[in-house]
Amino acid sequence: MNVIETEGLTRVFTGRPDPKNKLRRRRHVAVDRLDLTVEAGESVGYIGANGAGKSTTIKMLVGILVPTSGAVTTVGLHPLKQRRALARRIGVVFGQRSQLWWDLPVRESFSILSAIHSLSAADERSRTAELVDTLEMGGFLGTPVRQLSLGQRMRAEVAAALLHRPELLILDEPTIGLDVLSKQRLREFLVTQRREHGTTLLLTTHDMGDVERLCDRILVVDHGRLAFDGTLDGLGRTVGARRELVVDLATASPDLVDVAGAEHVRSESDGLRQRLAFDPQRTTAARVLAAVSERAEVVDLSITEPDIEDVVREIYRATRR
Numbered sequence: 001m002n003v004i005e006t007e008g009l010t011r012v013f014t015g016r017p018d019p020k021n022k023l024r025r026r027r028h029v030a031v032d033r034l035d036l037t038v039e040a041g042e043s044v045g046y047i048g049a050n051g052a053g054k055s056t057t058i059k060m061l062v063g064i065l066v067p068t069s070g071a072v073t074t075v076g077l078h079p080l081k082q083r084r085a086l087a088r089r090i091g092v093v094f095g096q097r098s099q100l101w102w103d104l105p106v107r108e109s110f111s112i113l114s115a116i117h118s119l120s121a122a123d124e125r126s127r128t129a130e131l132v133d134t135l136e137m138g139g140f141l142g143t144p145v146r147q148l149s150l151g152q153r154m155r156a157e158v159a160a161a162l163l164h165r166p167e168l169l170i171l172d173e174p175t176i177g178l179d180v181l182s183k184q185r186l187r188e189f190l191v192t193q194r195r196e197h198g199t200t201l202l203l204t205t206h207d208m209g210d211v212e213r214l215c216d217r218i219l220v221v222d223h224g225r226l227a228f229d230g231t232l233d234g235l236g237r238t239v240g241a242r243r244e245l246v247v248d249l250a251t252a253s254p255d256l257v258d259v260a261g262a263e264h265v266r267s268e269s270d271g272l273r274q275r276l277a278f279d280p281q282r283t284t285a286a287r288v289l290a291a292v293s294e295r296a297e298v299v300d301l302s303i304t305e306p307d308i309e310d311v312v313r314e315i316y317r318a319t320r321r
């Protein structure tokens with residue numbers, strides 16, 4: 001079954017009157033004739049530049065926003081006409097907005113949501129216990145939501161969205177503002193959730209780490225239209241997946257231009273720091289490091305991941321050519 005299906009989905013926003021012609025209002029096409037199919041069990045990253053139309057698409061998928069034209073079904077339902085039925089079958093997390101009760105302890109938000117979803121008392125207990133355990137929330141169940149750290153709150157938000165075991169989980173910027181450890185924890189949880197329950201995931205993100213670790217399909221949206229639909233490998237082939245190994249050497253060294261599987265990007269401080277790019281699909285950081293170590297003594301290193309904005313820019317460039 002297709003969990004998400006859109007055909008010609010379009011949303012036009014009408015803004016303030018055009019200053020040159022007061023009778024005309026500015027029109028902005030945020031989502032433009034989008035044809036999209038997501039099958040059960042897929043994990044899809046929906047990425048694009050700021051203002052590309054990601055949130056607008058999601059709002060139409062969940063029935064918050066009325067499409068200007070086109071068709072959309074989510075888990076086989078019409079998001080506007082069957083909004084209540086839809087709410088029972090999907091979970092949604094907006095990173096910037098909360099679905100929890102600010103002044104209540106986390107545990108009470110879970111109780112209210114369980115009642116909204118008509119979970120039996122036994123089901124509420126077992127599901128809450130499972131989520132509290134896997135998301136390590138035991139330490140703050142009694143804390144009012146407003147006192148939680150961002151990482152704690154996001155874990156509670158994700159748990160709240162999953163209490164009723166939805167078949168589709170939509171996450172809008174789930175890791176925004178989280179520290180490295182919290183991001184890692186949340187990603188691991190989502191991977192497990194998917195593996196154990198077969199939950200379909202759709203997430204928007206500005207973080208390449210989310211895409212790499214969570215998504216087996218990537219959609220890139222540009223001005224409301226799909227610019228890319230494929231795998232991470234495919235994305236890599238289109239834009240040249242690159243990661244940079246930055247090495248600090250014990251002594252100033254000539255440029256490391258002949259390291260197998262890597263390309264010298266630049267040297268700094270007379271060659272004390274050097275940057276080498278490599279394709280993680282073809283080699284590993286460890287192999288590149290081993291090759292560098294044969295030539296010079298490495299005293300420190302870091303690996304930089306590609307910036308999602310660069311990837312998106314490259315896709316836009318490739319598809320507009």
Ligand SMILES: Nc1ncnc2c1ncn2[C@@H]1O[C@H](COP(=O)(O)OP(=O)(O)OP(=O)(O)O)[C@@H](O)[C@H]1O
Pocket residue numbers: 013014015028029030048049050051052053054055056057
């Ligand atoms: N309620 C609204 N009224 C007018 N224009 C809007 C409205 N909501 C969104 N837009 C415009 O539609 C376009 C798409 O916005 P949207 O929020 O979907 O982008 P996005 O891809 O989610 O961006 P971001 O990554 O910044 O969240 C933007 O140009 C935005 O300014």
